[in-house]
Amino acid sequence: MGEILVVVEHRQGEVRDITFEMLFKAGELCKEFSHTLTAVVLGGKEEQFIDEVAKRSDNVIYYEDDRLKNFSADLYKEVLNGLIEETRPFITLIGHSSWGMDLAPSLSIKTGYPLATDCVDILIEDGHPKVIRQIYSGKVFSKMSFKESDGYIVTVRPGSFQPPETIEEKNGGVIKKDLPGDLPEMRKKFIEFIDSGAGDVDITQADLLVSVGRGIGEAENVQAMKELAERMGGVLACSRPVVDKNWLPKYYQVGTSGKSVKPKVYLAFGISGAFQHLAGITGAGTVIAINKDKKAPIFRVADYGVVDDLFKVADALKEQLKEG
Amino acid sequence: MDIIICVKRIPMTQEVDLEIDDSGKDIKKDALAYVVNDWDNYAIEESVILKEKLGGTVTVITVGDEDDEDVLRRALAMGADKAIRIEPGELELDGFLISNILAQVIKGLEYDLVLTGVQADDDNFGMVGIMLAEKLGLAHSAVVTGFEAEGSEATINVELEGGLDEVSKIKLPALLSIQTGINEPRYVSIMGIRKAGKKELNVVKVEDIGLSDEELVRQTIIEEYFLPPETEGAEMIEGDPSNVAEAILRILKEKGVSV
Incomplete structure (x- = not known):
């Protein structure tokens, strides 16, 4: 024992x-x-x-x-x-x-x-x-x-x-x-905590999140996805690689080192689904994932999956909303 | 500031179907493209930024075979001054053993700072850097997203969970494991890599660095690799983009999201 x-x-x-x-x-x-x-x-x-x-x-x-x-x-x-x-x-x-x-x-x-x-x-x-x-x-x-x-x-x-x-x-x-008497020198000293996640957008309160990942390819595409999010009445969010590349500020980030979110629907465009990201969407009602890679881990947790080019799906959504 | 940076070359596995090989303890790697580990790329950039600001040298090290020299040359092209490859021969490596080997080589070098990536994208251990720090007797910190040197100290940012950062002061020399996003790694051209071919790249064999047989034993043993168990997974929406869009809008409506 x-x-x-x-x-x-x-x-x-x-x-x-x-x-x-x-x-x-x-x-x-x-x-x-x-x-x-x-x-x-x-x-x-x-x-x-x-x-x-x-x-x-x-x-x-x-x-x-x-x-x-x-x-x-x-x-x-x-x-x-x-x-x-x-x-x-x-x-x-x-x-x-x-x-x-x-x-x-x-x-x-x-x-x-x-x-x-x-x-x-x-x-x-x-x-x-x-x-x-x-x-x-x-x-x-x-x-x-x-x-x-x-x-x-x-x-x-x-x-x-x-x-x-x-x-x-x-x-x-x-x-x-009690602590042992002969403690070593502390070579690293704590100064303060700072909140790197505060900003003008609050992704934690939205009913619909349109979230983008590495799959959006380049910075220029962020704006188009933001417009889609707004047209759908949702809020834009993202996964880590998008913040790492400075395409969006940290307060848009969903995941362990960003925010945990709980929208009714989470629409994931080009997000492969690293566990740190998935940990942030456990509270989401319904997850719909759009990704070119059919083996992307996000499909293991999503409720609905689409294996396709995310831009084609985004364009089709915009088109339908125009008609509707 | 003299900086040592440890890097790894890894297979790219995004948008690739992986298969287990016949040994059952590895993946089939023949058809995979290799790249520098993303975390290490940020660490290389950080070391070059610091060198440009403060002077000194950058030495890049990897434990690997001849093919792995690609990532060393790439680092030299980014601005590192010299490279060392440690040839492991037939040794079976794990994070512990890699840190043993690195420590043995690095302890003979001059440095103020040792950088590694937080983890490698292949086996995800995230242990080599901090094990190395302990063996070298260095102050250390993991998951670093900011670094500002001030004489014999530095102010660092550590990324915690939930959007919180911790600011600390750390004594130099130190070892830091670098998180992605700390900087914007520069572009490396083929021409740049070719030019960097003139820089010093030394190869040492693991049997020549002075570790005993007992020190060359790994601590963990792979029993098997397997593909993730089948789950129900997502219900797939088929059809052309307009069908898909229709289906998505229908689901939104069902779930009470008004668009």
Whole structure:
């Protein structure tokens, strides 16, 4: 019987969803294989979310120190390495988020525990963990195992596990711990959060989003799609590549690093459907995808699909609206 | 500022049907075109911008075979000064092993900054850069979307989720993994690549860099590749564009969207 350790991700006093998703999956694995579920919180003084975490864990270890209020790879790595050396957890779960991507690889090197990143499922076969990952933009899945070790680190893709609305409450005891005395220098210092997503268009309130992706090809085509959106009474939105190329400002972006949207209908033109994008449209009522690539991952989640040149479809829509 | 940048050449898989090969542990790659990993392209541009502003040198490194020199030459054409290819021979690589190899070579070089892409578009690990940082003992940050050097420090932007950015100060030397969109990578012409052919490109064999056999073992093992399980997926709308447009407008109406 071993331990599954979940590293709690929180920001500005709130637990991130990925934490609940990891606790849920860890709980399932612990039930099946009689492991213990320990959550570790590195947080500031009197964080309000500790109870929420305790309800979902057998134990909570809480490093309570204001230096831990904001994420720091240097401090997190040091504290977690100490904890892992002491308790040797079988599997350590970390979110595959911006912070997790900064923490997990360095923690893996420090502890010597093998790492698998961006996993969408975790299995235990004959006592060995195995993971499922999506590669080549979701077009291929991979099953991976590890070199033998007494512990392993896995980062979990956000949205991979859906905890139920009501949970069977556990009553994890909270063990408070102090930071070790000989902490390393913090080579990276937090200054502030800034909202890069604010602008004059609010894509989160629209009933109809006409959203464009890499498939629109060039900047000049953005205007035509904007006109289509307006003519349809909808709002223009986009996926990441369009913002990366500076064709539209960030506040148009749907997805993990942009906005989560919930229109009645989401019309996706030339969007292939990277998981970061799909994570932003789970709240959409109906998704209609138009893409030249019939194997584009967006067709796996869309309600309706059209395999065609997006401009032909856009022109036909404009034409019909003129007639109507 | 002396900058080292690690890059990877990857197959282009958009608008391509992928098939699993006979080993069951790879895709069929014969018919695929190869490109520089998109994230790395932004990292190369960032290093060249910094060099143009602050002086210094840019060294670009890849672990790969002769064909992978394409991406090195492309980086040289963008403005990097010299390139190193580490020939892995028959080694089976994973992110951990690549970071071991890179660390061994980079620790003998002079630098103020090491850049990588956040992840590669093929196997998506997103681990090589930060593992490399830990092995080199460097300060590090992942998913960087802004960089401004100020003496022995830099102010950086890190992209978080939900449209939020984190601003931090980081001590140099540091390793940063660069996110797409941080800049606008310059265009590279065939002529430019040809001209860059004169720049220094060194090849080292992995057996000559001083790693022991134990240090050349990967940590993860591919058991199998498989195509995504069949799902119900989308209901496909067939017909010519005007039929499609009609169908879309009908669906909008059904769903209570007035157009």
